[in-house]
Amino acid sequence: MLYIARSRSIAARALDGEMVIMSTSDSMLFTLNEVATEIWLAADGRTPLSQIVQDKVCARFEVEPEAAYADAEDLCRRLAEHGILAISDRPIDSPR
Amino acid sequence: MTDVASLTAAGARTSLLNRIGAKAEARGIPISVHLDLTWACNEGCVHCYLDHTAGGDMNTVEIKGALDQLAAAGTMFLTLSGGEIMLRKDIFEIVAYARSQLFDVRLKTNGILIGEGEADRFAELGVRAVNISIYSHLPEVHDAITRVPGSFHRSIEAVKRLKSRGRAVEIRVSVMRGGADYGRLRALAEELGAGILYDATIVPMIDGDRTPVLLNISPAERAAFYSDPAVLTGLEDVCASLAPADEELLNAHSCGAGHNGCYISPQGDVMPCVQFPLVCGSLRRSRFLEIWRSPQFAEVRGIRNRDLDVCGSCSSLSSCDRCPGLAFQDGNMRGASRQTCENTYSRTKAPTPLYPVATPDGA
Numbered sequence: 001m002l003y004i005a006r007s008r009s010i011a012a013r014a015l016d017g018e019m020v021i022m023s024t025s026d027s028m029l030f031t032l033n034e035v036a037t038e039i040w041l042a043a044d045g046r047t048p049l050s051q052i053v054q055d056k057v058c059a060r061f062e063v064e065p066e067a068a069y070a071d072a073e074d075l076c077r078r079l080a081e082h083g084i085l086a087i088s089d090r091p092i093d094s095p096r
Numbered sequence: 097m098t099d100v101a102s103l104t105a106a107g108a109r110t111s112l113l114n115r116i117g118a119k120a121e122a123r124g125i126p127i128s129v130h131l132d133l134t135w136a137c138n139e140g141c142v143h144c145y146l147d148h149t150a151g152g153d154m155n156t157v158e159i160k161g162a163l164d165q166l167a168a169a170g171t172m173f174l175t176l177s178g179g180e181i182m183l184r185k186d187i188f189e190i191v192a193y194a195r196s197q198l199f200d201v202r203l204k205t206n207g208i209l210i211g212e213g214e215a216d217r218f219a220e221l222g223v224r225a226v227n228i229s230i231y232s233h234l235p236e237v238h239d240a241i242t243r244v245p246g247s248f249h250r251s252i253e254a255v256k257r258l259k260s261r262g263r264a265v266e267i268r269v270s271v272m273r274g275g276a277d278y279g280r281l282r283a284l285a286e287e288l289g290a291g292i293l294y295d296a297t298i299v300p301m302i303d304g305d306r307t308p309v310l311l312n313i314s315p316a317e318r319a320a321f322y323s324d325p326a327v328l329t330g331l332e333d334v335c336a337s338l339a340p341a342d343e344e345l346l347n348a349h350s351c352g353a354g355h356n357g358c359y360i361s362p363q364g365d366v367m368p369c370v371q372f373p374l375v376c377g378s379l380r381r382s383r384f385l386e387i388w389r390s391p392q393f394a395e396v397r398g399i400r401n402r403d404l405d406v407c408g409s410c411s412s413l414s415s416c417d418r419c420p421g422l423a424f425q426d427g428n429m430r431g432a433s434r435q436t437c438e439n440t441y442s443r444t445k446a447p448t449p450l451y452p453v454a455t456p457d458g459a
Contacts, residue, residue: 008222009222010198010222011172011199011200011201011224012198013127013167013172013198015116015123015127020172022172022200024200024201024222024224025262026262027224028109029109029113031112
């Protein structure tokens, strides 16, 4: 089971369907599209990624659950590399 | 995740920032806001454009209310400035509140009150960037400008403290009469691991008093400034275009002031920019979005290059960094400003509407 949590070391604002995110630690700037934004917003540290994908992706898009989960996990790991998302195999109480 | 989600890393950060700015402007969103928390200051810089005794600063509740409204309006990039922000007893409470609303926070400060504890606190709160004013690589020159003995050393220490905590620090240099050793300043910034930005335009006081303008560098110093390798940052600095204005340029506008950003004074007055003191409303009397959508802001937004009284037909329009605020302070927001014309002439060597000044005999 994989859990994800939004980092506290970011600035973020929704801008017309996309989420603009700035890392406050290295000034990297990102934009997330609508679906990535949904996943990021649902990253509360307690809801498993599999549940988030089911609720936020599969319920809204014509995608294979396994493929959607693989894509979501890849996205989350890339966000985690830049410190804007925390990933753990157990619930996350207080992300950095 | 190409089908359902993706992220865009800022390999071309400037390009992405420009895209975000353009999108915000198209949607009428004030994505960048400069909020002065006080005009009081603990330095007495000879060129300052603010009245340090103005008073009437918004209190903590009013500032938080303003931040609530800005977040709701879509503002992301928030610059907290002054005066000296560290003179506010509630500075950390304000920054913490701004960060809780996920603003990208940049501070402008002289840094002389930022010790180890203050630097720790700003880093913990997630302040991303800090701009600190340094006027010379020579302590005695800097201190003479700030009129505070020891200020150079204290500001430099603040740069080091913030850098050691991973904050992005940029040294801001206001260039004034007598110039500066730009190479030494750049070397100092590089030694500190900081960025550097020069500003060669000393502006009138925000109340219209033009006394500080006398401190602007001379034409010869300006020419030297615009040819100094330590100042030039890109090809556009030395290859200014004199291409005739096309339809796209004539339908464009000078800068983002009032389009995707604005300025808020410590007293709650909302203006297009700190250099464009057209008061469009007060947060003490109106909601932010009412002011942002006011006829005053609409008038500013409605001005296109083709509407400009003399700039619209200037051969340097395509390479000019026209500042509508300086034009406003010269008396006409649709006009030219002498300072901008002088800057552009120094780069392009092509005559501009207000510089060089024609002599009576036509020379």
